[in-house]
Structures are given as structure tokens and as C-alpha cells.
């Protein structure tokens with residue numbers, strides 16, 4: 001299946017290339033640098049660093065899974081007309097390899113945001129699969145800082161006239177990320193040390209947990225649509241009980257019967273666990289006009305959701321950190337409304 005789809009993409013690219021060969025616009029004719037970004041995070045990075053100097057085309061929308069996303073014909077056309085393509089990297093955009101190769105042979109700059117993180121030695125192995133890179137590097141704000149500063153340099157190479165402006169934008173934003181990281185660290189440290197485990201159905205949160213000295217446990221078997229085995233359920237229930245973890249985070253795609261089985265198993269063991277107040281953002285952010293549609297907003301949403309789900313107050317939002325945290329995330333009731341008690345019949 002995978003091989004077929006790559007062949008199909010290559011064929012599509014060849015077709016599009018020949019269709020566009022007569023339409024190439026010389027770079028000097030464009031007033032702004034034309035940049036294409038793959039993921040929602042990459043698009044936000046280009047907006048932050050490029051500002052009004054860049055004309056941005058964003059390929060993936062809110063809620064799109066970048067691991068599975070295949071470039072469409074119009075995506076390929078957009079990339080063909082761009083001067084630069086910015087992507088996340090570490091094989092997050094698994095379906096783009098062939099297209100990137102063809103584009104870079106045509107002289108279009110293809111830039112991976114992960115590159116300075118990889119060069120710095122901060123890339124982690126994927127959970128349970130040593131030797132394979134975990135692509136979710138952006139969940140450590142210090143990694144995102146490296147990515148942003150690297151992007152400014154890369155933009156400056158393609159557009160040297162504006163290199164100083166890109167650098168200034170990136171440097172100012174890096175300070176915002178410092179404030180975000182300080183706030184998030186204070187927030188995450190408010191959870192009792194013994195309970196600092198993020199239990200989730202995603203494999204995306206390893207960098208996030210590690211950034212704050214937390215552990216991460218994936219819920220085996222719950223991460224897919226398939227029902228978890230009795231052994232999977234017992235294993236995670238035993239972990240929750242042994243470590244007195246009060247809350248777990250799961251996606252709406254996880255069958256309710258499986259979630260209820262975990263909660264039942266924990267209760268049968270004489271303990272109690274509840275679901276997180278909201279879903280966490282993982283591989284895609286929200287829409288650009290939502291709070292979760294920026295990197296800072298997405299990150300703050302996750303921290304606020306985790307900390308409030310543990311039943312702990314958030315620290316005050318830093319004065320000079322934008323966008324400001326919406327009141328609904330700060331003032332969420334500590335009496336958790338989204339307990340699964342009703343779901344298991346008591």
C-alpha cells in the first residue's frame with residue numbers, strides 16, 4: 001500500500017511539473033518571499049519569523065494527522081511555485097519524502113525545523129523503538145526555540161535583504177518562549193512529585209513530559225481503535241494504582257468501553273482515576289483564529305488542561321506573554337465535571 005501511494009505521488013508530481021514548466025515566475029517578480037509550510041506548527045513558525053515579509057501557504061489544517069497526510073495536487077503545485085518549503089522533519093511528514101526530493105532537485109529550498117534540534121543532539125528515540133527518531137520535538141519549548149532561530153537563518157539565506165528582520169522577529173519570539181517555558185515549569189511543578197506521570201493514549205508527549213521532569217506512559221492497546229486486551233487494561237490499572245495517578249488523558253477515538261474498563265479495574269483495585277478535562281493537542285494545533293491555533297496557545301492549553309485536570313491551580317500568566325490565556329482555561333472549576341463515574345454506572 002505504502003509503495004503504491006509513493007508511486008502515485010511521484011506520478012502526480014511529474015504531471016504537475018510538466019504542467020507548470022511554462023508558468024515559472026522569476027523570483028524578482030514576486031514582492032514577497034513565497035513560503036509553503038506543511039504542518040500547523042510549521043505555518044505558525046513561518047508567520048512568527050516571516051511576518052509581513054512572507055507570503056505563506058499552509059498545507060495542513062487544524063486537526064490533520066501529519067503522519068498520514070498525503071500531498072494533494074494543489075499542494076504540489078503550491079510547493080512548485082514557492083521559493084522555500086518549511087516542514088517539521090524527522091519523518092513526521094512521512095508521505096512527502098519523494099516530493100521533497102523532486103522539489104529540491106529543482107532548486108527549491110526545503111527546510112526541516114527539526115534540523116538544529118537534531119544537530120544539537122536533542123532528538124529522542126521513539127517510545128519503545130530505539131534507533132528511530134521521535135518526531136514530536138516541538139513539545140519542548142527549548143527545542144522550538146532552536147527551530148525558530150534556525151528558521152530565521154534559513155529564511156535569511158533565501159532572502160538576504162531581510163535577514164536582519166527575520167533574526168529580530170525570531171529573537172523577540174525566543175524571549176516569549178522563555179516566558180512560556182518558565183510559566184509551564186512552575187505549573188507542572190505544582191503537581192506532587194510522585195504523581196508526575198502523564199498517562200495518555202498518544203505517543204506524542206515524550207518530549208513534553210521530559211521537558212518538565214515528568215514520566216510518560218502510553219496506554220497500551222488504547223492508542224488504536226482496537227479494543228485493549230484484559231492484560232493491557234490490568235497493566236495500566238496497576239500502574240495508576242501503584243503511583244496514585246488521579247487522571248488519564250485519552251482521545252475521543254478511544255472506545256468508551258475500554259476507558260470504562262480501565263476506570264473499573266482501578267476501582268476494583270481500591271483506587272480512583274478520572275479523565276482529563278479536555279483533549280490535549282498532539283500533532284496538529286487548532287485553527288489560526290483560536291487560542292490553540294498558535295504554538296504558544298496550543299502549549300498553554302495543554303499545560304492548563306493537565307494541571308487543572310490534576311485539580312491544581314495554575315500560576316498567573318506572565319504579563320508580557322501573548323496571546324493571553326483565556327479565562328476559561330484559568331478559571332475552570334476544580335470540581336471536575338468530566339468524571340467517568342456516570343459512564344460506569346454508579
Ligand SMILES: [Zn+2]
Nearest residue numbers: 067136204283
Ligand atoms: Zn505524532
